[in-house]
Amino acid sequence: MADLLAIGSRRGLRPALPLLLPAYLWLTVAIFLPLSAMVFFSFMTDLPLAGKEWSFTLGNYAAFFSQSLYSTLLFASLRLGLEVTLWCIVIGYPAAYVLAKVLKGRSREAIFLLVILPFWSNGLVRIFSWAMVLREGGILDTALNAVLPFKINIDLMYSYPAVIIGLVHSYVPYMVLTCYLTLQAIDDSLIEAGRSLGASRRQVLWRVIIPLSMPGLIAGSALIFVPVVGSFMEPRILGGRTGTFYGTVIEDQFVAVFNWPLGAALSFILLAVVLIILALAAPVLRRAA
Amino acid sequence: MRMPRLTAFLAATAVFVSAFTLAAQAAEEVHVLNWKGYGADEPWAVANFEKATGFKVVNDFFNSEQEMLTKIRTNPGLYDVVMINAAFNDQAMAGKLIQPIDTSKLSNYADIAKDKASSPMLNHDGKVYGVPWVWGLTALAINDKSFDKPPTSIAEMWDPAHKGRVIIRDDAVEAVQFGALASGQNINDIKDMDAVKAKLTSLMPQIKTFWSSENDWNQMVASNQIDIGTYWSGSADRAKTHFKLPVSLVIPQEGSVAWLDAFSIPVGSKNVAGAEAFINYMIDPKFYVEWVTKVGAPVSANTKAVDALPEDAFNRKVMGSPDVAKRIQFQAPITDEQREKYLALWQELKVNVK
Numbered sequence A: 001m002a003d004l005l006a007i008g009s010r011r012g013l014r015p016a017l018p019l020l021l022p023a024y025l026w027l028t029v030a031i032f033l034p035l036s037a038m039v040f041f042s043f044m045t046d047l048p049l050a051g052k053e054w055s056f057t058l059g060n061y062a063a064f065f066s067q068s069l070y071s072t073l074l075f076a077s078l079r080l081g082l083e084v085t086l087w088c089i090v091i092g093y094p095a096a097y098v099l100a101k102v103l104k105g106r107s108r109e110a111i112f113l114l115v116i117l118p119f120w121s122n123g124l125v126r127i128f129s130w131a132m133v134l135r136e137g138g139i140l141d142t143a144l145n146a147v148l149p150f151k152i153n154i155d156l157m158y159s160y161p162a163v164i165i166g167l168v169h170s171y172v173p174y175m176v177l178t179c180y181l182t183l184q185a186i187d188d189s190l191i192e193a194g195r196s197l198g199a200s201r202r203q204v205l206w207r208v209i210i211p212l213s214m215p216g217l218i219a220g221s222a223l224i225f226v227p228v229v230g231s232f233m234e235p236r237i238l239g240g241r242t243g244t245f246y247g248t249v250i251e252d253q254f255v256a257v258f259n260w261p262l263g264a265a266l267s268f269i270l271l272a273v274v275l276i277i278l279a280l281a282a283p284v285l286r287r288a289a
Numbered sequence B: 001m002r003m004p005r006l007t008a009f010l011a012a013t014a015v016f017v018s019a020f021t022l023a024a025q026a027a028e029e030v031h032v033l034n035w036k037g038y039g040a041d042e043p044w045a046v047a048n049f050e051k052a053t054g055f056k057v058v059n060d061f062f063n064s065e066q067e068m069l070t071k072i073r074t075n076p077g078l079y080d081v082v083m084i085n086a087a088f089n090d091q092a093m094a095g096k097l098i099q100p101i102d103t104s105k106l107s108n109y110a111d112i113a114k115d116k117a118s119s120p121m122l123n124h125d126g127k128v129y130g131v132p133w134v135w136g137l138t139a140l141a142i143n144d145k146s147f148d149k150p151p152t153s154i155a156e157m158w159d160p161a162h163k164g165r166v167i168i169r170d171d172a173v174e175a176v177q178f179g180a181l182a183s184g185q186n187i188n189d190i191k192d193m194d195a196v197k198a199k200l201t202s203l204m205p206q207i208k209t210f211w212s213s214e215n216d217w218n219q220m221v222a223s224n225q226i227d228i229g230t231y232w233s234g235s236a237d238r239a240k241t242h243f244k245l246p247v248s249l250v251i252p253q254e255g256s257v258a259w260l261d262a263f264s265i266p267v268g269s270k271n272v273a274g275a276e277a278f279i280n281y282m283i284d285p286k287f288y289v290e291w292v293t294k295v296g297a298p299v300s301a302n303t304k305a306v307d308a309l310p311e312d313a314f315n316r317k318v319m320g321s322p323d324v325a326k327r328i329q330f331q332a333p334i335t336d337e338q339r340e341k342y343l344a345l346w347q348e349l350k351v352n353v354k
Helices: A002-041 A059-066 A068-102 A105-120 A123-134 A139-147 A160-185 A188-196 A201-229 A233-242 A246-256 A260-288 B002-026 B043-053 B065-074 B086-094 B154-158 B172-182 B193-206 B214-222 B233-241 B272-282 B285-294 B303-307 B322-327 B336-352
Strands: B029-035 B056-062 B081-085 B131-143 B166-169 B207-211 B228-232 B247-250 B256-266 B328-330
Touching: A002 A260, A059 A068, A059 A260, A068 A105, A068 A160, A068 A201, A068 A246, A068 A260, A068 B336, A105 A160, A123 A139, A123 A160, A123 A233, A160 A201, A160 A233, A188 A201, A201 A260, A233 A246, A233 B207, A246 A260, A246 B065, A246 B336, B029 B065, B029 B272, B043 B056, B043 B272, B043 B285, B056 B065, B065 B081, B065 B086, B081 B086, B081 B272, B086 B256, B131 B154, B131 B172, B131 B233, B131 B272, B154 B172, B154 B193, B154 B228, B166 B172, B166 B193, B172 B193, B172 B256, B172 B336, B193 B207, B193 B336, B207 B214, B214 B228, B214 B233, B228 B233, B233 B247, B256 B272, B285 B303, B322 B328
Parallel strands: B029 B056, B029 B081, B166 B207, B166 B228, B256 B328
Antiparallel strands: B081 B256, B131 B228, B131 B247, B131 B256
């Protein structure tokens, strides 16, 4: 019996191997190897380039705990991630609902295209366009002053709100797309049943639509939260003197001071913290879903 | 009858084209690593050099000295000429990144100011590791629209009138040395770090943002968003001459940080002869005068090149004056420990601003 099972499973694996191999080979070469090299680097005192002396150390990880600087920045970045995710839900979810349930046919295609459009332009171009809009005497400032009867001064550039605006703009399509997929899968007859049984529109939203679209909300939030916590380009360009976050400090370690070991260690601490947060949130979210 | 002729024609074209590409490949390339918009990538200069020598110039750029070191470390054999701030020459040599230069191959080398050519930062064990190119200052530059008459003191940066309209470079070493000047210390021997920290802490609320490239600075002035900030002398000259911006350089009474930029040849260069020809061209008076007039540049290390400028040129009159020479302090090499200490301080300042 056991022999039979073994043969059976072997027979199942062998024909599947040619199909699995390309994907796993690619993952090994492109992701696993560089990532393990980075893990290795994060335990070294120096890079073994140009015959430099090096040895193994835990010092890079200890640096995170010995200086309050890094944990302060990590909290700032986590807060940034939460805020951006929240704004993406507030802006993206209603849009996804309208796309999935209200619009049909051509108008849906047109609106959909407008949501996807930012994806097709380069991220850096988008950020620099925001710089033109947000600064004092920029497009927003000039336009508002041309319309409003009183004088207002809008200079959002180089501030925390500017970072939030730039990041929300970059990531809101993820939320729209993931929510759209789950909202579209909700059977209209469920909503009609709720209504015919006397539920108000608000009750239908809270008790039928949101619970059923929860997987999309969660997937979108995770897709947004994780990259935003490590973001460095948007804070650097839009944040000015308030634009120092965990991601920019990691970038400094790699680019500015050539301290790859410390940069790698800081990155893995971020990875660990993000995984812990997702793991802690998982049971709660699963119950909600 | 027609077909063979057409075939022959096509074949001839093919042969001609491939011979042409071969010839193009044979004309050796000189890979140059430098700041963007810093002389070596001027189209007219590249064209002149290519016409005179037959080498083809391929430019690549960096945004910080550390990025430059990272690029030559991680791409051995790619670059033939690299522009290194003299204060980093030590580090590049110790890391076996650059090779000694045979100065007898450079006809213009003899005209380089003796104090620059013999700088201990560029010479190690009697060998030359860097050919001085230009020097300049990290001083203050002002937006002419914001001042009736130019300020004379560094303290202007702390004036509440300029709150939110001050800019400094996002560079730990430059920021700390600037803090040292403001607190009346020697930039190469900072005794009182707490004074530097206190000075910079009180400067932070004044700052609009940090700049990292000339383009940042010039855009901030063009959109009238800043009054005053730290800037490089050559860049301020370029902003005025080339971009016609209302920018003036101020050398404050407290002094200024001076730097010396030099060309080196990386270990593993595939075209040392091309590199030597390019470096020689870069220190040539003819190139320098054209660079200053067309674009704006720092001060050449070649005395003949500076003498070729008009009497009243800023780079000859002001930068060459003994009064300025007394006030400036040349940057000396910095150890890794110092650099990491400066970075830690700089990061702490940037975090506390939140």
